[in-house]
Structures are given as structure tokens and as C-alpha cells.
Amino acid sequence: MLFAEIVATSGGVAATAARSTKADLLADLLRRLDDDEVEPAVGFLTGEVRQGRIGVGWATLMAIVSDPSAEPTLTVGDIDLAMSELAATIGSGSGAARASLLSRLFGRATEPEAAFLVRLLGGELRQGANEGVMVDAVAKAAGVPAAAVRRAHMLGGRLDTCARAAITGGTAALEQIGLQVGRPLRPMLASTAPDTATALEDLGRASVEWKLDGIRIQVHRQGDAIWVFTRNLNDITARVPELTDAIARLPVTSVVLDGEAVAFDDAGRPRMFQETVSWRARAEGDEGAAAATSSPAAPDAVTDDADADVEVEIALDQAPAGLRPYFFDCLHLDGRDLVDEPLADRLAALDAAVGPWRMPGTVTDDLAVAAAVLAESLGAGHEGVVAKAVGSPYEAGRRGKAWRKVKPVHTLDLVVLAAEWGHGRRQGWLSNLHLGARDPAGGFVMVGKTFKGMTDALLTWQTERLGQLEERATKGTVWVHPELVVEVAVDGVQSSTRYPGGVALRFARVVRYREDKDPADADTIGAVQALLPG
DNA sequence: ACAAGTGCCTC
DNA sequence: CTCGGAA
DNA sequence: TTCCGAGGAGGCACTTGT
Numbered sequence A: 001m002l003f004a005e006i007v008a009t010s011g012g013v014a015a016t017a018a019r020s021t022k023a024d025l026l027a028d029l030l031r032r033l034d035d036d037e038v039e040p041a042v043g044f045l046t047g048e049v050r051q052g053r054i055g056v057g058w059a060t061l062m063a064i065v066s067d068p069s070a071e072p073t074l075t076v077g078d079i080d081l082a083m084s085e086l087a088a089t090i091g092s093g094s095g096a097a098r099a100s101l102l103s104r105l106f107g108r109a110t111e112p113e114a115a116f117l118v119r120l121l122g123g124e125l126r127q128g129a130n131e132g133v134m135v136d137a138v139a140k141a142a143g144v145p146a147a148a149v150r151r152a153h154m155l156g157g158r159l160d161t162c163a164r165a166a167i168t169g170g171t172a173a174l175e176q177i178g179l180q181v182g183r184p185l186r187p188m189l190a191s192t193a194p195d196t197a198t199a200l201e202d203l204g205r206a207s208v209e210w211k212l213d214g215i216r217i218q219v220h221r222q223g224d225a226i227w228v229f230t231r232n233l234n235d236i237t238a239r240v241p242e243l244t245d246a247i248a249r250l251p252v253t254s255v256v257l258d259g260e261a262v263a264f265d266d267a268g269r270p271r272m273f274q275e276t277v278s279w280r281a282r283a284e285g286d287e288g289a290a291a292a293t294s295s296p297a298a299p300d301a302v303t304d305d306a307d308a309d310v311e312v313e314i315a316l317d318q319a320p321a322g323l324r325p326y327f328f329d330c331l332h333l334d335g336r337d338l339v340d341e342p343l344a345d346r347l348a349a350l351d352a353a354v355g356p357w358r359m360p361g362t363v364t365d366d367l368a369v370a371a372a373v374l375a376e377s378l379g380a381g382h383e384g385v386v387a388k389a390v391g392s393p394y395e396a397g398r399r400g401k402a403w404r405k406v407k408p409v410h411t412l413d414l415v416v417l418a419a420e421w422g423h424g425r426r427q428g429w430l431s432n433l434h435l436g437a438r439d440p441a442g443g444f445v446m447v448g449k450t451f452k453g454m455t456d457a458l459l460t461w462q463t464e465r466l467g468q469l470e471e472r473a474t475k476g477t478v479w480v481h482p483e484l485v486v487e488v489a490v491d492g493v494q495s496s497t498r499y500p501g502g503v504a505l506r507f508a509r510v511v512r513y514r515e516d517k518d519p520a521d522a523d524t525i526g527a528v529q530a531l532l533p534g
Numbered sequence B: 001a002c003a004a005g006t007g008c009c010t011c
Numbered sequence C: 001c002t003c004g005g006a007a
Numbered sequence D: 001t002t003c004c005g006a007g008g009a010g011g012c013a014c015t016t017g018t
Helices: A003-014 A019-032 A034-043 A060-061 A076-088 A096-109 A110-122 A131-142 A145-155 A159-176 A194-201 A241-248 A272-283 A285-293 A298-304 A310-317 A341-359 A366-379 A456-468 A524-529
Strands: A187-194 A206-211 A215-222 A223-231 A255-265 A323-333 A361-364 A384-389 A400-405 A410-421 A428-436 A444-450 A470-474 A475-480 A485-490 A494-495 A503-506 A508-511
Touching: A003 A019, A003 A034, A003 A076, A003 A110, A019 A034, A019 A131, A019 A159, A034 A076, A034 A159, A060 A096, A060 A110, A076 A096, A076 A508, A096 A110, A131 A145, A145 A159, A194 A206, A194 A366, A194 A384, A194 A400, A206 A341, A206 A494, A215 A241, A215 A323, A223 A241, A223 A384, A223 A524, A241 A323, A255 A272, A255 A341, A255 A444, A272 A494, A323 A341, A366 A384, A410 A456, A428 A456, A428 A485, A428 A524, A444 A524, A456 A470, A456 A508, A485 A503, A503 A524
Parallel strands: A187 A400, A444 A503
Antiparallel strands: A206 A361, A206 A384, A215 A223, A215 A255, A255 A323, A384 A400, A410 A428, A410 A475, A410 A485, A428 A444, A470 A475, A485 A508, A494 A503
């Protein structure tokens, strides 16, 4: 099939409002593909290339110079091949080689094809349809129930291969795609709740578990073979030897576990998220250190009689404590799939499988108990809790209401220093705010930006109001007289080298404007810094 | 040898 | 990761 | 209810430029 047909379909999808019509358009195209074209085409129409990292982003795309072709000649296979070549182009000189490859490719593309490629490779397809719509499209094209596609997608992890299976083999082929140890499934996600009482009232009897601020891990083990995947199903096995050591010791023959990995300090307190992230990457290629860092002590051993050898090696390494896994779900144990079993049964399997690495938590329907678990978690330096209905199955890939996360929210009164013009549906509105805390010595210290929490009506108001306060502007940004106070909610702050106050807001969103307040009433930089842990 | 720019990953 | 809009 | 897209913070790997 010509790539131009993909581009035309994407255009049609973008011009359509109804999701079902978008799916119809996509299904029409899927039916016309050759079998070998299904996987790349599903990727292109969900904004991805199946080769993954190809080392091409906006800067690279903007530097391409080429004359568009008049007639479409590129096929789906041509583009797929080009992506494979780009992915394989690494090492010294690869930048120029990729640029050359892209120039030649764009020279063979018509103008609409080139524009589509820029959006695809730039990660901004913006056609109002992604994997969610594509699932329905695949079902329509293959004449199978959407639920069958959805389930295969969740358990198999990749929609492109599910699409090919559905179209070439129908329901029977989809049913072959089950949970397989060594292949990641899409993790279940949690929706939010304002507090533990609300969560428990919605859920009834629930497992209330600590929520740790680290990296989501999905661990697979089959005999001696171990895999560690992230939330987005990336394989980080080689980068987390401390975890694989611990997993190797579990009393199981095969297992699939869901959990969180966090780095801890000497005192047994969790490190800041940024430190956990950097921990993840440091092990590989770090010859001596990786071998010396033996399995971390189990949580119960750390607080009282920690293993002396571990302590010594850690001190030598200048890298105290380390990365620890905390598991909160068990999806497969010794040959038995548990995804469809109720949480209570999965927790029983978890207890048998992970011993000391179990996420702390309590099954309860008592509001006071739930509140106490939250207090314990926060007291131990963690992020909050997740409450989970005890009867719920593991809804892979879904952000269902069976899991509710509860995190404390802080609010700050900050001053708008500048705003950036929005893009896409925010075009024409001043959207992204630069936020400053008050410096008691005079002036304001920028601590972050936010574009979240604004309704369309607020965007309109804010664009007009900030326009009145404009002092100077560059392309994309308007600096304003610092007098507008805005109440901002944050999950917390983190240390920053970018911002002059040494702190940056985490997940900042606008609550409301405070026109009743003056900049002199705004929170100080000291108040913001006080939110740093420790 | 070192710094800057870019891509891509986590949340 | 959060949020608001839309189907 | 579900999906999409608006865009935030930091940190490492890799490549290129000085």
C-alpha cells in the first residue's frame, strides 16, 4: 500500500469528531493492508514507529532540507524500512548519517507525506485518535469483539502484533495471546481520590497500601531467567542488578510481580525521586561497583541488624543503601495465571512469593485504619497510599476505579512572571505560566511553570488580563508586570539546578486566581523551599 | 578532555 | 505525572 | 466513563563541537 493512503486516512481521522467514525476510517484502511503492512501501519496511525528509539526528534527534523516529490511513490514498507535503517544508525557520525537518510527519504515524499512524517517523528500526530480508538478499529476490521482485542493488547503488550493476529487469524489468534512469563503486560493504573475516607466509601473493603515515589516495576522470573520492565514496558533488567539479585532469591519457579523500586539512604529513609531515577541507570558498565553491590538487605533486616558485609561495601562505594523492590501484586505464580482472580487471592499468592519485599498495607473497611496507614506511609517518608477493592481483578492497562491513590496536596500563592502562547487547541491563548515566589529581599524567584487546571473560560480571561500587564515579549513568551497572584496546587517540590531558588514545583496546577491578594501576600521562596523533604 | 545540544526515559 | 474537554 | 492532548520536572546516554 502507498504511504499516501496512510497520510490521507490520518487526515480524515483528524477532520472527524466522532470516535466511532474515526475508528471506521481506520478500519477501512486496515482491511486494505497486506498482512506484512499491518504492524507498521498501526504504528504510524497511533503516532509511533515500531522500531522504537530512532534518534530523530524536532531539532533533527527542522534541519532537513529537501524538495518534495510531486507524485506519491513511497509504500508503507519503504517507510518501515527507513525507520529500521535509522534505528540501526548509531555511533560516531550517526548524526550526519541519519540526516542524510532523512533527506533522501523526504526527497521521495510528497508535501503531505513529509508533513505527516514530521508530526509522526516529532511525536505530535494530533489526529484525535490513538491506541484507544485503534483498538476499536482493529476489532471492526477483523470482525471480532473489541473486548478480545483489548484483552490481547493488555496481556500481550503490543497493539501492532495484536492487530495483525486479529486481522489474519481472528478471535482464535487473539486468544492465543495470553499472559506469558518474560513478556510484559500493560500495568493496571490507579485513579485519584481526595482522601482515604472517600476512597474507602467508594470501594468498601479494600487493601490500603503504601504508595512509594519511585519507578513502577513489573518483574518476571522463569527459573533462572529474570526480566524487569518499567511502566511503559521498557526492559531495564541489565540496569538494576540489586533488584535481580533479590528476585533470584525468591522461593518460586515462575512468577510475574507488580511493584515499585525506590532507592533508600543509610537511615532507611526513601531517597528523593530524582535520586531513585539516577540510581536506575548507574549500575551498567560500572564494573566493580555493580558486582560489589550485593543484594540489598531485606527491609526488616535494615532497621535492626543489617548485614555487616553489605554495609561495608556500600560505604566503600560511597553509595549508601540502594534500590529496593516493593511488590504489591502477583499476576502469575508457578504456572498459574492470577490476572482474573480477585485481589484478595492475588495478595495471598504475593505473600507466598515475595516475603520481605511486600508492600506494607492492610485490608480494612475501617476509615480510621485507612487513615492510619496513610499516616504511617507519610511518616516513613513516602508519597501516600493506594486503596484497592479486595474483590477486583487485575485490569491490565486500565485506569479503573478499583484502585484509588491518595496523596497530600499543598497549595501556594505565587506570582505570574510570564506566560507562553499555547499550541494546538490552546492556540491563541496565553497558556503556560511562569511562576515566582516572593523574595523577602525584594523581587521574585521563579520556581516552575504550569499550564494545568485552566478551563477554556479561564484561559480566555487570563489571556486578556495578562495582555494588560505585558512589559515585553519574545516569540512565544510574554513577560508581565508581576502583580497577579495565583493559587497553585503541587504534589511537592524537588531540588533544582535550573531554578535560582534551588527548588522546582512538582505537578503544579492552577487552582484559582487570587485577585484579592497582592504580590506582597505571595508565598516566599523560603516557604517553597520548606516543602523539600528532610 | 570536556561542554553543549538532543533524544528519550521516569514521574 | 495532572488536568479539562469531548464523545 | 474513557480517551485524548495540552504540557510540567529531572537525569542519563549519545553525539558533536571546542
